[in-house]
Amino acid sequence: xxxxxxxxxILVSDYDRIAPLISEGSRVLDLGCGHGELLERLxxxxxxxxxxxxxxxDAVIECIHKGLSVFQGDLDEGxxxxxxxxxxxxxxxxxxxxxxxxxxxxxxMLRVGKKAIVSxxxxxxxxxxxxxxxxxxxxxxxKLPFYWFNTxxxxxxxxxxxxxxxRARSIKVLNELDLAGxxxxxxxxxxxxxxxxxxEGLFVISRAR
Amino acid sequence: MADEKKAGNxxxxxxxxxxxxxxxxxxxxxxLQLECGRSLGPITVAYETYGALSAKRDNTILIQxxxxxxxxxxxxxxxxxxxxxxxxxxxxxxKAFDTNRYYVIxxxxxxxxxxxxxxxxxxxxxxxxxxxxxxxxxxADMVKVQKLxxxxxxxxxxxxxAGGSMGGMQVLEWILRYPESVxxxxxxxxxxxxxxxxxxxxxxGRHAIISDPNWQNGDYYQSDKRPETGLAIARMIGHITFLxxxxxxxxxxxxxxxxxxxxxxxxREFEVESYLHAQGSxxxxxxxxxxxxxxxxxxxxxxxxxxxxxxxxEKACRRILAKTLVVSFxxxxxxxSNQSRELVKALRQNNKxxxxxxxxxxxxxxxxxxxTQTLTRVMDSFLDNLYESVMDHAE
Numbered sequence: 381x382x383x384x385x386x387x388x389x390i391l392v393s394d395y396d397r398i399a400p401l402i403s404e405g406s407r408v409l410d411l412g413c414g415h416g417e418l419l420e421r422l423x424x425x426x427x428x429x430x431x432x433x434x435x436x437x438d439a440v441i442e443c444i445h446k447g448l449s450v451f452q453g454d455l456d457e458g459x460x461x462x463x464x465x466x467x468x469x470x471x472x473x474x475x476x477x478x479x480x481x482x483x484x485x486x487x488x489m490l491r492v493g494k495k496a497i498v499s500x501x502x503x504x505x506x507x508x509x510x511x512x513x514x515x516x517x518x519x520x521x522x523k524l525p526f527y528w529f530n531t532x533x534x535x536x537x538x539x540x541x542x543x544x545x546x547r548a549r550s551i552k553v554l555n556e557l558d559l560a561g562x563x564x565x566x567x568x569x570x571x572x573x574x575x576x577x578x579x580e581g582l583f584v585i586s587r588a589r
Numbered sequence: 590m591a592d593e594k595k596a597g598n599x600x601x602x603x604x605x606x607x608x609x610x611x612x613x614x615x616x617x618x619x620x621l622q623l624e625c626g627r628s629l630g631p632i633t634v635a636y637e638t639y640g641a642l643s644a645k646r647d648n649t650i651l652i653q654x655x656x657x658x659x660x661x662x663x664x665x666x667x668x669x670x671x672x673x674x675x676x677x678x679x680x681x682x683x684k685a686f687d688t689n690r691y692y693v694i695x696x697x698x699x700x701x702x703x704x705x706x707x708x709x710x711x712x713x714x715x716x717x718x719x720x721x722x723x724x725x726x727x728x729a730d731m732v733k734v735q736k737l738x739x740x741x742x743x744x745x746x747x748x749x750x751a752g753g754s755m756g757g758m759q760v761l762e763w764i765l766r767y768p769e770s771v772x773x774x775x776x777x778x779x780x781x782x783x784x785x786x787x788x789x790x791x792x793x794g795r796h797a798i799i800s801d802p803n804w805q806n807g808d809y810y811q812s813d814k815r816p817e818t819g820l821a822i823a824r825m826i827g828h829i830t831f832l833x834x835x836x837x838x839x840x841x842x843x844x845x846x847x848x849x850x851x852x853x854x855x856x857r858e859f860e861v862e863s864y865l866h867a868q869g870s871x872x873x874x875x876x877x878x879x880x881x882x883x884x885x886x887x888x889x890x891x892x893x894x895x896x897x898x899x900x901x902x903e904k905a906c907r908r909i910l911a912k913t914l915v916v917s918f919x920x921x922x923x924x925x926s927n928q929s930r931e932l933v934k935a936l937r938q939n940n941k942x943x944x945x946x947x948x949x950x951x952x953x954x955x956x957x958x959x960x961t962q963t964l965t966r967v968m969d970s971f972l973d974n975l976y977e978s979v980m981d982h983a984e
Binding site for chain 2: 429431466
């Protein structure tokens with residue numbers, strides 16, 4: 381979406397995490413789909429019926445060039461055009477922290493999708509805490525590669541914040557992948573101390589109907 | 590479909606010298622049944638083609654012209670023509686509609702005044718121009734005539750189709766009426782039905798013509814007086830709706846024409862006034878007033894939801910098979926973006942393969958003819974992917 385750099389540099393390895401979560405032939409809505417790498421891959425490997433939503437004009441044109449269905453629009457305007465449970469999966473990959481009303485958008489994702497997949501950089505990671513606590517600087521890491529004056533990230537959160545958010549709203553967490561590492565080495569799963577040790581959270585959530 | 594596009598670094602070129610041709614369909618007794626209940630035939634259609642039809646006859650792109658457009662899309666009729674065709678920037682070797690790949694056709698619409706049978710044509714039954722005896726035609730009739738022409742040319746499958754404004758309405762009607770004949774479609778700055786605001790502007794334009802005493806109930810062709818005042822006023826009103834507040838501000842501001850002070854007279858003082866008058870007088874030289882009446886009425890009647898979905902656009906779109914691209918422009922207030930989004934929503938609700946892009950522009954409705962750089966990238970991307978995927982399957 382806004383942060384194409386994230387899409388180009390880091391997300392490549394995330395696709396490996398997301399692809400196995402998606403059932404063959406399902407309907408997938410990718411919010412903030414960027415240049416459409418994930419949708420293209422899911423279309424090729426999982427034979428999904430995909431649709432992307434993206435605000436950036438150049439990214440939309442790139443999606444069109446890939447032959448994807450893409451809709452140029454602003455996520456903060458919501459998904460009112462989309463019917464209840466009209467998609468099997470609604471994906472928000474590394475975009476939660478840049479939208480104006482993340483709570484509203486997550487609720488909309490759960491209305492439109494049978495399942496939602498949300499990933500975000502973890503602001504509780506030890507490097508982030510170190511930079512702020514000891515150095516006294518706004519954190520600047522692989523997954524938060526911006527400075528305070530040019531960051532598109534306006535709603536930073538930790539893995540624990542997201543778990544608390546889901547609990548408070550009775551959102552069911554179907555799967556939680558706590559990840560560390562980045563492109564090109566790829567990410568590994570973190571099994572303990574995730575809120576300190578993982579630099580990224582990836583959740584599959586749903587709303588019990 | 591020989592692929593010469595990627596070969597070499599040839600700069601996009603011109604299709605060169607072209608000429609408008611005619612073809613006649615709906616010969617009696619096989620006349621065309623029109624939506625209004627009347628029938629018409631024979632119907633002569635003016636058209637131009639660029640590029641070459643492939644051996645498999647699978648590379649045709651039909652371009653639909655807008656309201657006051659014509660079949661002359663690209664190239665020049667004479668080497669010393671001041672201007673090339675109206676979408677020359679899009680059609681030619683290496684351009685978005687690459688004539689090395691595609692066979693591009695454009696036809697003047699029925700009811701028109703640029704070579705296709707319309708109110709200014711001679712009625713073979715009377716030997717006189719039709720005038721108001723010409724039957725009312727609709728967007729559906731325009732499309733049915735095009736289908737007859739293509740059949741006569743031996744073309745049953747269209748690789749793609751594109752049109753802006755009223756051209757987009759024809760594209761939409763095509764993919765609704767003949768879903769299996771069109772592989773992909775581009776609907777640009779268009780709508781599935783006119784808003785009351787647009788119908789209102791059309792009616793003011795028509796009323797300007799009808800109120801002109803020289804209109805003579807539409808029977809002015811053999812008189813030396815033509816409803817030029819009425820037609821020019823209609824064009825001036827129409828032209829305002831094609832621009833935007835911003836583009837008019839940029840273009841004219843409040844500048845005065847050839848004077849520094851107000852003259853306190855009812856003369857043309859502001860630049861915008863001179864501009865609109867110039868547009869009006871230029872227009873009457875190339876356009877027929879009755880055609881103006883007929884074509885605006887055809888647009889007013891168009892309603893895809895009513896015609897194909899019992900009032901529901903979602904229901905109407907069920908029948909569409911073409912991969913569709915919908916394009917709108919931010920400052921277009923004649924056919925605003927929300928009307929395009931409404932169509933996209935209806936297609937998406939049916940799980941159709943549809944993409945939507947809203948191009949930032951200050952040009953208003955005219956952006957579909959002026960935002961050529963972005964539009965070229967969008968259409969080129971859309972067609973390129975489709976062409977490659979078709980070629981993959983062919984091999």
